[in-house]
Amino acid sequence: MADTIKWETSLDAALARAKAEDKPILLDFFNPL
């Protein structure tokens, strides 16, 4: 099992994976500070 969440950082890449893997997207807006 992965020891971290494997985040995508671009919506286009996430959408492509979501279509290919037939999964929903978890979109997290965060504040790095």
Add this chain to the structure above:
Amino acid sequence: MGAVTYPNPKVIKFVNERMIPLQVRFDAQPISTDFKVKWTPTIITLDSRGEEHHRTVGFLAPEELIPSLLLGIAKMYFDADKFNDALANLNQLLSEYPESDASSEAIYLRGVCLYKSTHDAKPLKEAYEKLNASDPKGEWTKRAYPYRLL
């Protein structure tokens, strides 16, 4: 979220197996404006076309994030009239996280899914009775109040 919830092993497993995780800064453009983000953390469930189905704002502990995501997935299927898929996620939420904050909405939505897939009104009344028994003054109990008469 980054310090407590996302490093949690159950959260890592659930997110990596069941969803495509996408993390962006709150001020990233144009996505932040497109999704009208005003505060963090904002967590949104999207389908593979980029349509929004569920949103939360504010910190969620691990034991609240997973049921919230299950609710989001269920709402995505509900919006697509895929009631059996919605029910599978709602049933998992209610069996594994019955005390979570998402459970009341899940009970309500489960009743609606069962009604829409069978056209039998009994599940709506059962949803109200379950909500009224567990949280008589709750938001979702009030929303289900008319179903007591079915």
